[in-house]
Amino acid sequence: MPFLSEADQDQLRTIFAEQLDRTVRLRLLTRPQSKLYIPGQQRCASCAEAEPFVRELATLSDKLQVVVHNATDEPEAARLYSAQGLLPVIQLEPVAADDPPAEVETRSAGAIRFVGLPAGYEFSTLVADIVDISTGHTDLSAAAQTELRALDQDLHLQVFVTPT
């Protein structure tokens, strides 16, 4: 069953067609749901929905790519992309024209990641971030941009949100 209504899909197709510039990769780190409860393994509330959700979104523009990593089968990807072991993670990446496709080649530094399924209001944040990454757009002032571009220390921003 689709996550998005026909009307929503049409609206998103228009937004993406009009606003996307560079291709954006949606890199998903998830874990297929097991019927078994494995002691010690963190449960993943939205892993079952995450892959169909991301794939459905990517059908709405040819400038959206999807790469899916299974955290259980791909420990290297899990190490590179996990957010403190939390799943699922959707990492947004700009795709350069000469980028090698699909394999594990970048780490999460400099990334925007959605941890947990971006439902409800957060879905609009996801769409806005996809557009910003595609276009390189930022609302920050010139002074702030200069300061942040010059940072030589790691900066980790964790924004806690709820879907309502």
Place this chain on the structure above:
Amino acid sequence: MALLNRRITADVIEANEFPELSQRFDVMGVPKTVINATQEIVGAQPEARVLAAVRIALGGQPA
């Protein structure tokens, strides 16, 4: 911000899905932004306020 510098990583975390992490950072209201696990901002704040918190988190002085 994460678009500007590869040293910046921005996570948007669904608080309800990860109660342990939310409790660790005492998330009572959203949006709540935690910067390098040390500085906190609640609500949508002006750019200057966010940058000041970033500077403190990185060990510098507030502007």
